[in-house]
Amino acid sequence: MSYEWLNPPKTWHVDDNTKIITVQTDEKTDFWRKTHYGFIRDNGHFYSKTMTGNFTCEVLVRGEYRDLYDQAGIMVRLDEENWLKCGIEFVDSKQYASVVVTRDGFSDWSIIPMKDNLTALWLRVKRSKEALHIEYDDQGDKNYKMMRLTYLPEREKTQVGIMCASPDGNGFKAYFEHLNIEKN
Numbered sequence: 646m647s648y649e650w651l652n653p654p655k656t657w658h659v660d661d662n663t664k665i666i667t668v669q670t671d672e673k674t675d676f677w678r679k680t681h682y683g684f685i686r687d688n689g690h691f692y693s694k695t696m697t698g699n700f701t702c703e704v705l706v707r708g709e710y711r712d713l714y715d716q717a718g719i720m721v722r723l724d725e726e727n728w729l730k731c732g733i734e735f736v737d738s739k740q741y742a743s744v745v746v747t748r749d750g751f752s753d754w755s756i757i758p759m760k761d762n763l764t765a766l767w768l769r770v771k772r773s774k775e776a777l778h779i780e781y782d783d784q785g786d787k788n789y790k791m792m793r794l795t796y797l798p799e800r801e802k803t804q805v806g807i808m809c810a811s812p813d814g815n816g817f818k819a820y821f822e823h824l825n826i827e828k829n
Contacts, residue, residue, distance in 0.1 A: 648806060651691040651722075666692070666821040668717075668809050675812035676720070676730055677745070678752045686812070687725050693806030699829035700772050702805050705822040707765040710735035712814025716743065717821070719768050720808035721777060723800050726750040730808050731779045731792065733759070733766050742766065742781045744793045757792060759783055765822075771829065775799050 656669040668690060675686040708717045710733070718732015727748055734743035734756065740763050741756035759766070760783065767782035769789055777797050780789035805826050809819040 648692055648694045651693065651804075652688050654690045654809075657690075663822070664824075666807065666824065668692075668819045668821070670715070670809050670811040670816040670819060672811055672815045673813075674810040675714070676728065676747075676808065676810060677812070678726065678747050678750050680752045680754075689730075689808055689810030691720050691722065691804070691806060691808045693720065693722065693804040694826060695802050696772075696805045696826065696828070697802055698772075699774065700803075700805060700826060701769065701829055702824075702826045703767070703769045704807060704824045705765050705767050706732055706807075707820040707822070708733060708735075708809075709818045710740060711817050712811060713737075714810075714812040715814055715817045716812075717809040717819035718743070718807070719770050720804075720806060721770055721772070721797065722804040723797065727797065729770070729777055729779070729795065729797060731770065731781075732768060732808070733763075740766075742783070742792055744779055744795075746793075746795045746797070748797070755793065757781075770805075772797075772803070773829070
């Protein structure tokens with residue numbers, strides 16, 4: 646199964662040797678629907694492949710975060726009104742582990758503060774029927790901690806992959822290493 650972009654960035658590449666995916670986000674990009682802010686944005690960058698059934702997606706995320714809400718991580722998407730994104734989000738000049746779940750067209754958001762010297766974050770999302778287990782590791786030892794357990798309805802096909810966006814800024818560089826998506 647090959648990967649494809651939803652809203653491809655102007656600049657991105659995959660290093661042939663290291664397989665690191667580097668993305669320069671475009672400005673004013675995001676995934677969000679209605680809650681609190683009243684707007685709908687569906688123009689963030691999402692590099693995904695189609696999965697069926699249960700799966701696990703794991704990746705190491707780094708970024709040169711600068712502007713409010715700069716973000717990079719994993720996305721699981723059924724359609725424009727039902728999806729999850731998780732990763733690092735830059736809020737008030739600090740990095741947070743972040744999860745947004747959008748169901749039936751409304752987004753919610755939760756964050757966990759990270760240590761000040763965080764350089765990278767391992768993320769893992771596991772689908773088990775209608776449940777998504779969202780986990781992170783900020784120590785680099787793959788000793789994952791649960792961030793969230795949420796419901797996302799089962800569909801025959803689900804888009805799974807990496808996402809990044811710059812809602813308020815002019816863009817930043819995001820790096821994705823060791824991307825692995827496999828059936829459970």
